[in-house]
Amino acid sequence: MPAEPYSALAAGYDLVMAHVDYDAWAAYLFDLLRRYGNDVDRVVELGGGTGSLARRLQPLGEYEYVLSDGSTAMLARAREKVRRDDAPIRCVQANFTDVSRATLDLEGSADAVILVYDGLNYLLDEADVQALFRNVHQLLRPGAVAIIDQSTPANSQAHHDEFVDEGAAEQFSYVRENHYDPETRRHETVFDITVDGEHRIERHVQRAYSRHEVRSLLGASPLAIEAAYDSLTTDPADDDSYRVHWVLRRPQ
Ligand SMILES: C[S@@+](CC[C@H](N)C(=O)[O-])C[C@H]1O[C@@H](n2cnc3c(N)ncnc32)[C@H](O)[C@@H]1O
Incomplete structure (x- = not known):
């Protein structure tokens, strides 16, 4: 979950x-x-x-x-x-x-x-x-x-359409995947996170x-x-x- x-x-x-x-x-x-x-x-x-x-x-x-x-x-x-x-x-x-x-x-x-x-x-x-x-x-x-x-929708469209990034520092690392649907203007970001050796998924939904x-x-x-x-x-x-x-x- x-x-x-x-x-x-x-x-x-x-x-x-x-x-x-x-x-x-x-x-x-x-x-x-x-x-x-x-x-x-x-x-x-x-x-x-x-x-x-x-x-x-x-x-x-x-x-x-x-x-x-x-x-x-x-x-x-x-x-x-x-x-x-x-x-x-x-x-x-x-x-x-x-x-x-x-x-x-x-x-x-x-x-x-x-x-x-x-x-x-x-x-x-x-x-x-x-x-x-x-x-x-x-x-x-x-x-x-x-x-x-x-x-705004212009921001989501320009910067967040299907981009993936990642980063790490000390006890924390992440991979982020973005998806923007221009029809619904829902912007979903899924973070795949490892913190202190534990793996967690966070799903963020925003409306443009x-x-x-x-x-x-x-x-x-x-x-x-x-x-x-x-x-x-x-x-x-x-x-x-x-x-x-x-x-x-x-x-x-
Ligand atoms: C993208 S972060 C921005 C945080 C901060 N303003 C900044 O510029 O670094 C969005 C923040 O909004 C908070 N947030 C989202 N929905 C909220 C709500 N309904 N009530 C209070 N905080 C909320 C989240 O917990 C998160 O810390």
């Missing part, structure tokens, strides 16, 4: 993501928060994984930072890294379709909410995306911003929402759209964008 997504993978997630420039991503988000946020102090990151973004973004703004993720194993890695850095980041387990101020043990509301690198794409049902947007709205104080990114689908779901949500940017730029997203960064606001 396949393992839960992000259980076995957590041990080698940072290896699998070694190509991602988290410094650039943190700098980009920091700039957006300065531009769109007002008096951002408390930041909540949803789907924050092993904390690679959090440990870079938190010091830029000296934020009061809450990092949450649905996976016990990913959050355990995040906690280790936060402890090693002695970083003022609080880690809380939470499913972002069911997250609230109470589940995050927040006193008051958030000045900003962040969700990046495919978290939204893991929600296969539109009802779950709607629940996510409602929860983000509820976490934010009136006037505060959220930055949520999505991967189009920008128009997300815009329409946002239109039905209580959040207002401030901008939709192409990847790590401030150029407007278009149909060729691989990644869209949505800047959203809870209306006053």
Whole structure:
């Protein structure tokens, strides 16, 4: 039976993501928060994984930072890294379709909410995306911003159509196979993992929402759209964008 997504993978997630420039991503988000946020102090990151973004973004703004993720194993890695850095980041387990101020043990509301690198794409049902947007709205104080990114069909088509890769470090190795079906826009990734001598299979399924689908779901949500940017730029997203960064606001 396949393992839960992000259980076995957590041990080698940072290896699998070694190509991602988290410094650039943190700098980009920091700039957006300065531009769109007002008096951002408390930041909540949803789907924050092993904390690679959090440990870079938190010091830029000296934020009061809450990092949450649905996976016990990913959050355990995040906690280790936060402890090693002695970083003022609080880690809380939470499913972002069911997250609230109470589940995050927040006193008051958030000045900003962040969700990046495919978290939204893991929600296969539109009802779950709607629940996510409602929860983000509820976490934010009136006037505060959220930055949520999505991967697009163009990204899946260009980069993930039947590619295979592999890697190894210390007690962890993996082989990853990707398959994207443009008809269903389901993107399946199967990780064949060996960790501490044990062999595990993890199957991840994501939905490549189009920008128009997300815009329409946002239109039905209580959040207002401030901008939709192409990847790590401030150029407007278009149909060729691989990644869209949505800047959203809870209306006053
Ligand atoms: C591709 S990883 C990205 C992690 C992190 N944002 C990063 O950039 O490294 C996606 C993360 O979303 C989390 N995730 C997926 N669905 C979730 C849900 N419904 N609630 C909370 N976390 C979820 C996974 O556990 C995983 O850590």
